[in-house]
Amino acid sequence: MSRVIRSVVAAASTVAVAAVIRVPLQKRELSFEETLDSVNMGVQKWEARLAARGDDPVIIDDYMNAQYFGEIEVGTPGQKEMVVFDTGSSNLWVPNHKPFLSSHNIYDHSKSSTYKKNGTTFAIQYGSGPVSGVFSADDVAIGDLKLKDYTFAEVDKTSGLGIGYILGKFDGILGLGWDSISVGHVKTPMKALVESGKLPKPIFAFYLGNNQPGELLFGGVDPKHYSGDFSFVPLSSATYWQIKLDAVKLGSDSVSSVKSAIVDSGTSLLAGPKDDVAKIAAKLGAKSILGKEYVVDCSAKLPDLTFTLGGKDYTLSQPDLILQQSGSQCILGLTGIDVPAPRGPLWILGDVFMRKYYVQFDWGQQRLGFAKAVQAASEASVLMV
Template identity: 50%
Template sequence: MRAVISLVCAAALYLTPSLAEDGIRKIGLSKVADRDFVEKKLKASDGDVLRESLRHHFEISTGQEPGNIIVKDYQNAQYYGTITLGGNQNFDVIFDTGSSNLWVASYKCWFSCGLHHRYNSKKSHTFVANNTDFNIQYGSGPVSGYFSTDDLDLGGLTVEGQTFAEVTDASGLGLAFMIGKFDGILGMGFDSISVANTPTPFQQLMAQGRLNSGMFAFYLGGADGKDGELVLGGTDPKHYTGDIVWVDLVSETYWTVGLDGVTLDGATYHASETAKAKAAIIDSGTSLLAGPTAEVAAMAQQVGAIKLPINNEYVIPCGMPLPTLTFTIDGKDYPLNGDEYVINAGNGICLLAIMGIDVPAGPMWILGDTFMRKYYSVFDMENKRMGFARST
């Protein structure tokens, strides 16, 4: 798995920087309503057949035609905000802990880049040519272009001489990118998974002494409309309760921690007994929980959900009682209540926020928005660890 695997997205957020305090930069996150965010989704195939299947299986009567079940294809992601390249060119990018390169659409990109903002080196006085080929493989397909270097403004902090990619062919991302609201991706993983070992913007901020500490933290606004926050260089105590529990990383690639077990209403799920399988990636670029296909299918059967015809996703009636789902990380339990691992898709149908996916690296779990919404997540690059606390 080279980069982010972005799933059905429940929390698109716009980012607005605030002033630095004590060497910490805070970026506000405003949550887009779920119904607004799912407006441009790919529709499930054979929607009429699926609708009748759902009604038959769950004996649902909505009193009106619900239309096709609308699901978002997994290439789209959820954290995006404005950055500036070359002092005067703005781009909305995904802040993604599951990848490690910065790229934006290039002015040389045609149809596959849709109507996105495009970087034009001729408009920058700080541009430095590189021209090394850039090729990256996402879960949805390849993206390619070439590297360039320019100054980057990130939340009011300037990174001098940031190497990034100008994408000239984004066809591998399909409609998700063409009609999406993001112009590129800003990876926040480690250099070890970066194409050409290009330093990430956050690592450049550290190296250039722009930050108070080598950590950043995500607080996700909840369904009640609370604003969220991304902090660069520290944490924000008002967004979590109790102490932060620190966990050492098991590798310096993705943000990977040890996963002792997964339980659902007394049933235990383990990918295998291998060390690699006892791991979970904490990924801001993944909206749901993702686990091995066979395990997720068993979980769905256990709670009575049924499979959609695409993407190994499942639906269930909203309001149906669901058991507690618990992830045990480094000996500590992190439970999710039933209403915390479903997403309301409208018309009485909820999407089960657990998706089956088998990654090339081997069976493992990916804990995305569904997990991070409940647990304030701190990414400490300096000390190679992660911290978790209960979000307020």
């Protein structure tokens, strides 16, 4: 653990009163056609993002495929913003301009008594265009915790998000990745939360419910959302939430030799090298649409797909691998992405994986914890693990 992280964690532990932060996550249901479109565009964004070098702007997902988002407030009095909580990026940005025909919440710094001008340019490049604006500082409330004078971006150009953003239900992005991929090298939201000393533990955990709202919990884990014990895997890189991948199997057959994986809440699918995914799709009898999306006969019996992480198997069965149905055809929750060295090749474990497994993101110990997710049946206490 780095000296900076140790000092931040130590500061957090000295606070006498600390409470977990619960953020309800709303789920946006995608149509069959929207899901197909999101897969196609999401592939382009991840390939561009992970191929970036040096000081290039961090390129983040196309959030047409974002299904889960929650509420924060910016400014004084608080202005509501619906944001995607994304472990694959490290900045907070919200719009200060409403695209034509959209219904987004916007941030107006002239209405905030705690706004402080920064003015430094903020820019992220998407495959279809830029998202840009300026950095500003203001109070940001996440649940019951308020970050004072937090530096974030207010964005006035969102063409890079396309029609999906104009028609979408989220306003901005709150990144939960590491400092190394923060645009402008500003303090990340998670680092700011930990340094506030108001979290019981420097962790957060996602529950992505299938048939009910999800929940993002800062500072602990919620026993009602998982069963058994957590199994932990250390990070191999503190950029994205990246870990070593031991194996990928379809049934009993090995289908990939890739040794690295990223867990990403901002991606709705499982994504792997194109050749590996094509091999898996062929074994499942799935057909490719434009070389990116795959559809499969809904009546077909699919073998289990298993990822081995930290020596433990995490299995996805047929119900986990099917996203949408249109007549007799179902969309397979897999897509192919070729990530070049040195960051690739790798697998991306998105919401398809995170709905099956409750994931604990341990910022303090730089590790990921996995436990079997369960449907909430009753209230339970929160554990400060």
